Structure formats: structure tokens, C-alpha cells
Amino acid sequence: MPVLNRIAGFAExxxxxRRHIHMHPELGLDCHGTAAFVVERLREIGVDEIHTGIAESGVVAVINGQGDGPVTALRADMDALPMDEATGADWASTVPGRMHACGHDGHTTMLLGAARYLAETRRFRGKAVLIFQPAEEIIGGGRLMVEEGIMDTFGVDEVFAIHTDPFADLGMLRTTPGPIMAAVDDFSITLTGKGGHAAYPQDCVDPIPAALALGHALMSIPARNADALKSLVVSLTQVHSGSAFNVIPEKATLTGTVRSFDAALQDRVEQRFHEIVEGIGTTYGVKAELHYQRDYPATINHAEQAAFAAEVAREVTGATRVVDDLSPEMGSEDFSFMLNARPGAFLFLGQGVGPSVHHPEFDFNDEAAPIGASFLARLVEKRNGTEVA
Known part of the structure; x- marks a missing residue:
């Protein structure tokens, strides 16, 4: 079965x-305009319940099927990124310094499309719960929505989500049981010495040699503290210090990110950070302060739900366009919090090969929207049973 005919009928x-949402990007938890647009569409669609203000601007809608049955949740994220757009599209961002560079405008649109179909047809039992989430890119709106009790409040049994994929052909659906995206930790380190004239280093405590040694030591963690068969990335992404050729600065700062899948390894890496930072501080005579923050856990698909989602994908897009053993990647997703709360699966939907997400020339491919909406709708119909009167 290809794209559902009814969904193809309202593809325009x-x-x-999608293009309206793209033109009006919002950041973090402040997705109130996008949420209002979503609510307006949901009211036109005729869903049974709309709940707003969850995690500040999140929306949850409920569509009742025919009789008792499972409660299947579908999630889309709504927030954009703090960057300028360079697509040149007629529907480009109207807000300087903000753009939908990760396809969340498309995710929201696909879920609205699935909602419209499900509300019209009701060819399922139980309930479909539609989660429109803010702040995936920062803070973790998924975590906040789970902490505010949406899984219990709406009686969710399982939860599913898709993410646009600019590295795969249009209509490819890719997933895997087990880990699919990494946990992410962030770190910032401040080294404080004693500044002064660069001609008299003996009168100073220079933080720059300490910063150089620290960066080298941190880069050794994957090679010397991790099992070579376990994925680990330590990336130093910012180093800041100094303001002139002839001044030894007072401070140096380093920031970066850590990606992993294994919880024990994650603990070990954090421990090594503390040991190395303390050791460098002592060795170079600087005050060394570490802020190490665990952000999103690994996104781990449940085997049964991943297999089921792949089965539905084969029905919608064809067996040759489905990958059910995708290698995990080192990006991260706050959908992980929802998968920690309920069984479910996360998938990637190919939109055609083009600029990467988080690139100023990225734009969601509107041809992918009917495919994604059909997949989400069929997930509910298949999981909740279509054999109804």
C-alpha cells in the first residue's frame, strides 16, 4: 500500500x-505561535480533546477510535534552531537568526496530516494520542512532558516518532531495535591563573599551557579509557582565551560534548573528566572548574515495537525501501525520555539526499509529508485494529 489516497488528497x-510553520520559527519552550497554529488545525480537523500548556507550549490531542483498545501515541517536535537561513525559498524564515533547519516543521505537519486522516476515518479501536512537543533542540521538552505526566494522564501504551533524513532517498524508512541514537553529555571547563605581561611569564600563572594539555588529555579518553568495541565520541568544540599578543590572560575556557550508548561507559567518562581536570589544575597551578551535564539519554528502540514499525513501513513505502537494521548514530534525541517511559520506536524518513540538518541551506521536502503522515496513520490503524464496523 503506497501513500493513503485520502492523505494524498490533502497534500497541498x-x-x-508546513511552509507557514517554516516562515515563523520559534525556539525552545517558546513555541506558543506554532502551538496556536497546531491547535487551530486540530479544531478544524475535529479531534476529540486538545490539551495545551504542557511543558509551557506543548500540545496533546486525543482521537477516539471505535470502542476499547490500545492507546498509541505519536510524537512530533515543533522548535527551530538559532541560526540564519540561506535557502532563498519563498517561504524562508521571516525571523532573523531563527530557522527550521532540522525538519521539525515537517514533523509537525506530518502529525497533523495523520490526525486529519484518523479523525475522519476512525478505522481503529482505542485512542490515538498526538504529542506536539517544544524544545527538542535544547532543554529537553520531551523530558518535561514526561515529567508532567502525559504518559499516565493519557494512558499511553506505546509511543512512536519519525525524523526527516536528508541522507536517504525519498520514502526510505530506516530503524533498528536497540540503540539508534546516542546519549549526549555537555561539558565546560574554566581554568583560572594569574594574568600579566607576556614578557614576564615568571610573574604569571598562564592558563593557556594548561588548556593545551587538558585538551590533549581529554582527547585520549576514547582511545585509552573505553572498550574499542563500544562507541564513544569526545569532541572539544570551543577554546577561548586571551585578547592581545603581549598579554598572558587570566582565564581559559573549554567546552564540548560527549556521545555514548553504554551507561557504564558514560559513568566512566564523567569520572575521568573530573580526574583529568583536577590533575591538570594541580600540575599547572591553575584553578580548574568543571561543569559536566548529562543531557539526553541514549535513544533505545524496543525490539517488538521496532519490528512492528518496520512491518508498517514496508506496507506504506515498499519492502525494498525499508531498513530495519540501521547502524546507530552519534546524534541525540530527547524522544529518548519517552522511550524510557513507554515501549516504542524511533525511525528516520528519507526526504532525498541534500543539505544536512542543522545546515543553513536545509529545507524539509514537502513530498515526504504524505509518506510520513500515511506511515503514522497506519501505525495506529494496524496497532489498534482496523477490523471495525
Missing amino acids: DMKTW
Whole structure:
């Protein structure tokens, strides 16, 4: 079965919705305008319940099927990124310094499309719960929505989500049981010495040699503290210090990110950070302060739900366009919090090969929206049973 005929019939509406959202990007938890647009569409669609203000601007809608049955949740994220757009599209961002560079405008549109179909047809038992989430890129709106009790409040049994994929052909659906995206930890380190004239280093405590040694030591963690068969990335992404050729600075700062899948390894890496930072501080005579923050856990698909999602994907897009053993990647997703709360699966939907997500020339491919909406709708119909009167 290809794209559902009814969804194909309102593909132009979906394109209009998506481009409106794209033109009006919002950041973090402040997705109130996008949420209002979503609520307006949901009211037109005729869902049974709309709940707003969850995690500040999150929305949850409920569509009742025919009779008792499972409660299947579908999630889309709504927030954009703090960057300028360079697509040149007629529907480009109207807000300087903000753009939908990760396809969340498309995710929201696909879920709205699935909602419209499900509300019209009701060819399922139980309930479909539609989660429109803010702040995936920062803070972790998924975590906040789970902490505010959406899984219990709406009786969710399982939860599913898809993410646009600019590294795969249009219509490819890719997933895997087990880990699919990494846990992410962030770190910032401040080294404080004693500044002064660069001609008299003996009167100073220079933080720059300490910063150089620290960067080298941190880069050794994957090679010397991790099992070579376990994925680990330590990336030093910022180093800041100094303001002139002839001044030894007072401070140096380093920031970066850590990606991993294994919880024990994650603990070990954090421990090594503390040991190395303390050791460098002592060795170079500087005050060394570490802020190490665990952000999102690894996104780990449940085997049964991943297999089921792949089965539905084969029905919608064809067996040759489904990958069910995708190698895990080192990006991260706050959908992980929802998968920690309920069984479910996360998938990637190919939109055609093009600029990467988080690139100023990225734009969601509107041709992917009917495919994604059909997949989400069929997930509910298949999971909740279509054999109804």
C-alpha cells in the first residue's frame, strides 16, 4: 500500500501548513505561535480533546477510535534552531537568526496530516494520542512532558516518532531495535591563573599551557579509557582565551560534548573528566572548574515495537525501501525520555539526499509529508485494529 489516497488528497494543505510553520520559527519552550497554529488545525480537523500548556507550549490531542483498545501515541517536535537561513525559498524564515533547519516543521505537519486522516476515518479501536512537543533542540521538552505526566494522564501504551533524513532517498524508512541514537553529555571547563605581561611569564600563572594539555588529555579518553568495541565520541568544540599578543590572560575556557550508548561507559567518562581536570589544575597551578551535564539519554528502540514499525513501513513505502537494521548514530534525541517511559520506536524518513540538518541551506521536502503522515496513520490503524464496523 503506497501513500493513503485520502492523505494524498490533502497534500497541498499539508504543504501550506508546513511552509507557514517554516516562515515563523520559534525556539525552545517558546513555541506558543506554532502551538496556536497546531491547535487551530486540530479544531478544524475535529479531534476529540486538545490539551495545551504542557511543558509551557506543548500540545496533546486525543482521537477516539471505535470502542476499547490500545492507546498509541505519536510524537512530533515543533522548535527551530538559532541560526540564519540561506535557502532563498519563498517561504524562508521571516525571523532573523531563527530557522527550521532540522525538519521539525515537517514533523509537525506530518502529525497533523495523520490526525486529519484518523479523525475522519476512525478505522481503529482505542485512542490515538498526538504529542506536539517544544524544545527538542535544547532543554529537553520531551523530558518535561514526561515529567508532567502525559504518559499516565493519557494512558499511553506505546509511543512512536519519525525524523526527516536528508541522507536517504525519498520514502526510505530506516530503524533498528536497540540503540539508534546516542546519549549526549555537555561539558565546560574554566581554568583560572594569574594574568600579566607576556614578557614576564615568571610573574604569571598562564592558563593557556594548561588548556593545551587538558585538551590533549581529554582527547585520549576514547582511545585509552573505553572498550574499542563500544562507541564513544569526545569532541572539544570551543577554546577561548586571551585578547592581545603581549598579554598572558587570566582565564581559559573549554567546552564540548560527549556521545555514548553504554551507561557504564558514560559513568566512566564523567569520572575521568573530573580526574583529568583536577590533575591538570594541580600540575599547572591553575584553578580548574568543571561543569559536566548529562543531557539526553541514549535513544533505545524496543525490539517488538521496532519490528512492528518496520512491518508498517514496508506496507506504506515498499519492502525494498525499508531498513530495519540501521547502524546507530552519534546524534541525540530527547524522544529518548519517552522511550524510557513507554515501549516504542524511533525511525528516520528519507526526504532525498541534500543539505544536512542543522545546515543553513536545509529545507524539509514537502513530498515526504504524505509518506510520513500515511506511515503514522497506519501505525495506529494496524496497532489498534482496523477490523471495525
